[in-house]
Amino acid sequence: MARVVKSAIRVLEVLELFDRLQREASVGEIARELGYPVSSTSMLLGNLLERGYLRHGPDQRSYFPTPRVTVLGAWIEPLLTPHAEVMRMMAELGEATGETIILAAPTRDQAQYLHVVPATTTMRMHVGPGTMRPLLASGLGRVLLSTMAEDKVRHLVMRHNNGPLADEGRVSLAALQRELSSIRARGYSVVLRGVTPGAGLIGMLLPLEVSGLPLAVGIGGWAREMKSRQQDYVSLMRGAIDRHLRPHVRSVA
Known part of the structure; x- marks a missing residue:
């Protein structure tokens, strides 16, 4: 069985969650929905934000996928x-x-x-x-x-x-x-x-x-x-x- 890279799986699961929600979501909601620790969820979302795959919502605390x-x-x-x-x-x-x-x-x-x-x-x-x-x-x-x-x-x-x-x-x-x-x-x-x-x-x-x-x-x-x-x-x-x-x-x- 191939070795699972947890961070890669989590990136895909975050994007799939947005596909289901079809709206902005906070760090807490994403962590709760996916069963992740809040700290690692915050770090993961921050990385996706820096890479241009997510953007902040109007409140600057929620996240939403970018056109990328x-x-x-x-x-x-x-x-x-x-x-x-x-x-x-x-x-x-x-x-x-x-x-x-x-x-x-x-x-x-x-x-x-x-x-x-x-x-x-x-x-x-x-x-x-x-x-x-x-x-x-x-x-x-x-x-x-x-x-x-x-x-x-x-x-x-x-x-x-x-x-x-x-x-x-x-x-x-x-x-x-x-x-x-x-x-x-x-x-x-x-x-x-x-x-x-x-x-x-x-x-x-x-x-x-x-x-x-x-x-x-x-x-x-x-x-x-x-x-x-x-x-x-x-x-x-x-x-x-x-x-x-x-x-x-x-x-x-």
């Missing part, structure tokens, strides 16, 4: 998941452009990469699922910010400017609001000075939500390539979204 869990096995049985077309769309964009294709959703003050199609060109962005980028300072982060209420954006800016990262550059609320208005008006974002030196990204919101969270897709590569092929890539993205997602537009719990 939703898309984790979408490639295995695509007909069973509403996000199958997202995967097909990303594969199509990757084949058409040769660039890195990224799917992201907001997690606290970060944009979390849920799925990545690696580039086939010489410029490969070394990112993978689970990568975090600041909402305030990344291309896909700005796209996701454009869906948020003004008071939420203001809160994020104030927290950044008053926090330890302010030394790396304060964010102008007025300038950010102008940029977000521009993203809403034209339907996409272009960042030519991103987190990765020399890289750029064109990002676009998807007409689909998961667990009430918006999703965005981006094409990333050399900044000069993003600049010179901006209109071509925007047209490709819009066409792919229309073909793959518009017929299936709906929120997914």
